[in-house]
Amino acid sequence: MFQYDFMQHAFIAGTLIAMMCGVIGVFIIARSLSFIAHTLSHIGFAGAAFSAYAGIDPLLGLLLFTIAGAVGVGQLGVRMYRRDASISVILSLALGLGILFLSLGNIQGNYSRTLLFGSVVGIDMQDIWQIVLITVLVLVVLAVGYRWLKFDSFDQVGAQSAGLPIRLISIGFLLLMAAATSVTVQIVGALLVFALMTVPAAAARFYTQSIFGMILISTLIAVLSVWFGLIAGYYTNAPISFFIVFFNAISYFFGMFFHRVRERRRVLAP
Amino acid sequence: MLRQLQIHQLQVRFNGEQILNDLSFKVAPGELFAIIGPNGAGKSTLLKSILGLIHPQQGDVSILGDHRKVIVGYVPQSRVIDDETPISASDFVSLGQISGFLPWLSRKEKKALNEIMQFTDTKRLANKPIGTLSGGERQRVFLAQALVRKPDLLLLDESTANLDPEAQIQMMELVKNAAKEWGVTALFICHDLQMVGTYADHVLLLSRQGYKTGHPEDILHDRKLMTTVFHGSSSENGTMHHVPTESELPLAGFPQ
Numbered sequence: 188m189f190q191y192d193f194m195q196h197a198f199i200a201g202t203l204i205a206m207m208c209g210v211i212g213v214f215i216i217a218r219s220l221s222f223i224a225h226t227l228s229h230i231g232f233a234g235a236a237f238s239a240y241a242g243i244d245p246l247l248g249l250l251l252f253t254i255a256g257a258v259g260v261g262q263l264g265v266r267m268y269r270r271d272a273s274i275s276v277i278l279s280l281a282l283g284l285g286i287l288f289l290s291l292g293n294i295q296g297n298y299s300r301t302l303l304f305g306s307v308v309g310i311d312m313q314d315i316w317q318i319v320l321i322t323v324l325v326l327v328v329l330a331v332g333y334r335w336l337k338f339d340s341f342d343q344v345g346a347q348s349a350g351l352p353i354r355l356i357s358i359g360f361l362l363l364m365a366a367a368t369s370v371t372v373q374i375v376g377a378l379l380v381f382a383l384m385t386v387p388a389a390a391a392r393f394y395t396q397s398i399f400g401m402i403l404i405s406t407l408i409a410v411l412s413v414w415f416g417l418i419a420g421y422y423t424n425a426p427i428s429f430f431i432v433f434f435n436a437i438s439y440f441f442g443m444f445f446h447r448v449r450e451r452r453r454v455l456a457p
Numbered sequence: 458m459l460r461q462l463q464i465h466q467l468q469v470r471f472n473g474e475q476i477l478n479d480l481s482f483k484v485a486p487g488e489l490f491a492i493i494g495p496n497g498a499g500k501s502t503l504l505k506s507i508l509g510l511i512h513p514q515q516g517d518v519s520i521l522g523d524h525r526k527v528i529v530g531y532v533p534q535s536r537v538i539d540d541e542t543p544i545s546a547s548d549f550v551s552l553g554q555i556s557g558f559l560p561w562l563s564r565k566e567k568k569a570l571n572e573i574m575q576f577t578d579t580k581r582l583a584n585k586p587i588g589t590l591s592g593g594e595r596q597r598v599f600l601a602q603a604l605v606r607k608p609d610l611l612l613l614d615e616s617t618a619n620l621d622p623e624a625q626i627q628m629m630e631l632v633k634n635a636a637k638e639w640g641v642t643a644l645f646i647c648h649d650l651q652m653v654g655t656y657a658d659h660v661l662l663l664s665r666q667g668y669k670t671g672h673p674e675d676i677l678h679d680r681k682l683m684t685t686v687f688h689g690s691s692s693e694n695g696t697m698h699h700v701p702t703e704s705e706l707p708l709a710g711f712p713q
Contacts, residue, residue: 334554338552338553341552342549347510349531350610
């Protein structure tokens with residue numbers, strides 16, 4: 188399997204993206220931004236479709252649209268944006284725009300499928316360097332702002348009263364989400380970014396009570412899911428995204444079961 | 458350590474309504490300063506103005522420290538904590554340790570965390586998820602988080618309101634000990650006037666009509682003043698113990 192360049196590239200890119208999603212996902216879940224992540228990935232789809240129509244680099248279009256989306260959400264206020272109605276309007280508008288750009292550019296069906304469901308086959312060294320750059324950038328910013336972000340994500344009242352700039356943290360985090368979404372869309376597709384960004388983190392909450400532990404477990408689940416997806420996809424020819432989501436879902440439900448058993452033991456303990 | 462907290466001619470308007478009007482008072486370092494008054498008198502607005510979360514239309518809040526920037530700790534009445542919130546009590550307390558740049562805690566910070574959890578008797582809760590703690594235990598964890606940075610000024614916004622009498626006393630004893638051991642100055646909003654009489658060094662009685670500061674015995678024993686503020690009319694009857702707590706008072710006429 189590793190004799191093929193495309194598989195080597197897929198493993199490098201997939202591992203980096205999974206690490207980034209595993210870390211950022213813990214904060215997405217803590218800040219209840221799962222559906223904003225989902226919306227950003229659809230905005231990313233519109234951005235990638237626009238790139239194809241305008242003939243520019245797909246990552247550039249993705250970044251332009253998702254960053255504009257993140258700034259828009261920041262200006263609108265996350266609380267207002269979280270409302271069901273706002274999410275449905277923006278999400279469907281983004282999908283509509285994506286379809287429009289694909290149609291205007293007379294883009295072939297294969298490319299649309301890649302945008303929606305992802306592809307690891309076409310990753311070249313230039314893509315890998317882009318992914319390395321954005322992953323390192325996102326992880327470094329998360330590490331530097333870790334304490335502030337952690338405080339604001341898990342206890343906003345405390346963070347605000349401690350004098351932290353919560354609006355700046357909120358907008359900064361949305362921008363990081365935009366960057367992370369832009370690179371992830373290229374691998375797992377717009378429809379499944381959501382799964383890689385939120386499911387490992389949601390599952391990690393069942394296994395540990397430490398925030399740092401959640402980050403480690405979430406990253407581990409995300410990386411293992413990508414490896415499982417790539418290996419299973421290679422040997423079965425079935426879509427890799429399916430195996431990634433399947434592994435994450437199993438981790439989540441197993442975690443739920445593990446948590447229940449542990450809670451029952453805790454309640455019954457003398 | 459706090460050198461002085463001075464509120465000078467503070468005026469706060471909110472939605473066209475005057476909440477605080479020309480309020481001035483001083484708080485001495487290391488004292489326990491109670492804020493009492495009916496609902497809608499502006500007690501929480503005052504604390505939020507001191508925290509810098511509300512900007513006054515006029516006047517100012519001056520907080521002077523000794524050598525460094527004054528650190529303020531805040532304990533609200535309650536926080537919305539989802540029962541499913543999985544993070545442990547020690548992680549929750551540690552959220553307050555924001556001054557370092559590294560993602561992990563230094564040895565000094567671990568020592569400070571351990572010390573504060575022992576002080577607030579939350580060490581035994583360290584590994585329990587915050588969502589599974591009782592109201593009293595949570596309030597102690599919130600207090601521990603506010604104290605973990607060794608604040609110069611501690612603000613407690615009705616933080617004993619939902620606790621049973623024993624837990625209320627435990628909380629106030631912790632605040633008193635923090636003031637004694639570390640010289641923390643504490644401002645606390647409290648509805649229980651007996652608790653105010655027991656723990657406060659000075660009291661601010663706040664109402665929409667005006668305010669008065671003084672020693673607890675001077676304020677709480679002034680029956681005419683207390684009845685005017687809480688009932689809106691003057692009366693010469695009753696002693697301090699008969700002064701009703703806020704929950705027993707008619708609230709008509711006081712905006713929520």
